[in-house]
Amino acid sequence: EVQMVESGGGWVQPGGSLRLSCAASGFTFTHYAMSWVRQAPGKGLEWVSHISGSGGSTYYADSVTGRFTVFRDNTKNTLYLEMNSLRADDTAVYYCAKDPMGWGYFDYWGQGTLVTVSS
Amino acid sequence: IQMTQSPSSLSASVGDRVTITCRASQSISRSLNWYQQKPGKAPNLLIYTTSSLQGGVPSRFSGSGSGTDFTLTISDLQPEDFAVYYCQQNYNNPYTFGQGTKLEIK
Numbered sequence: 608e609v610q611m612v613e614s615g616g617g618w619v620q621p622g623g624s625l626r627l628s629c630a631a632s633g634f635t636f637t638h639y640a641m642s643w644v645r646q647a648p649g650k651g652l653e654w655v656s657h658i659s660g661s662g663g664s665t666y667y668a669d670s671v672t673g674r675f676t677v678f679r680d681n682t683k684n685t686l687y688l689e690m691n692s693l694r695a696d697d698t699a700v701y702y703c704a705k706d707p708m709g710w711g712y713f714d715y716w717g718q719g720t721l722v723t724v725s726s
Numbered sequence: 727i728q729m730t731q732s733p734s735s736l737s738a739s740v741g742d743r744v745t746i747t748c749r750a751s752q753s754i755s756r757s758l759n760w761y762q763q764k765p766g767k768a769p770n771l772l773i774y775t776t777s778s779l780q781g782g783v784p785s786r787f788s789g790s791g792s793g794t795d796f797t798l799t800i801s802d803l804q805p806e807d808f809a810v811y812y813c814q815q816n817y818n819n820p821y822t823f824g825q826g827t828k829l830e831i832k
Binding site: 669716718 | 771
């Protein structure tokens with residue numbers, strides 16, 4: 608059974624940093640691209656970043672470029688999102704999502720982890 | 727690429743047939759996907775590449791379109807179908823979602 612479990616969310620002050628993790632199981636992790644997608648409270652979905660199966664290729668939304676870094680450890684079947692210079696508008700539930708073809712759509716999602724940026 | 731869904735909300739009854747529309751700000755060929763999201767839950771992929779039904783999704787869900795205009799149709803609405811629906815383009819980065827359509831029980 609495919610499963611992804613996010614962790615690392617919490618409360619942080621503006622300008623602070625946080626690292627999210629997504630532990631994957633039930634599939635050959637290194638074979639699949641992954642993305643982070645976020646959802647601000649009561650709002651819609653926003654794609655954040657993409658990483659290829661090898662980790663050699665990454666893409667970011669303009670809103671997080673230069674502040675967020677996506678990486679993965681295929682020996683640990685874990686995806687990460689390093690978030691720096693956090694702002695209030697980064698407050699959201701962050702989901703990791705599996706990209707079955709590497710084409711940019713998502714067939715499995717984690718349950719999400721809430722990040723709250725507030726003073 | 728901007729994705730615009732209509733309507734933003736919709737009331738319907740069990741057994742109805744409903745259609746949700748998604749329009750892209752430029753041509754995206756057939757690179758359009760649909761997700762369902764229920765309160766407090768992660769999104770669930772329904773349809774990918776315009777019309778391919780994801781495994782395990784009931785056949786009452788269908789998708790069509792190409793270029794800039796796309797539709798999601800749900801026939802014979804069931805109680806479990808009342809949720810928020812999002813379209814998403816994966817034609818190019820950044821991947822973008824529509825603002826969502828909330829389907830409510832009439």
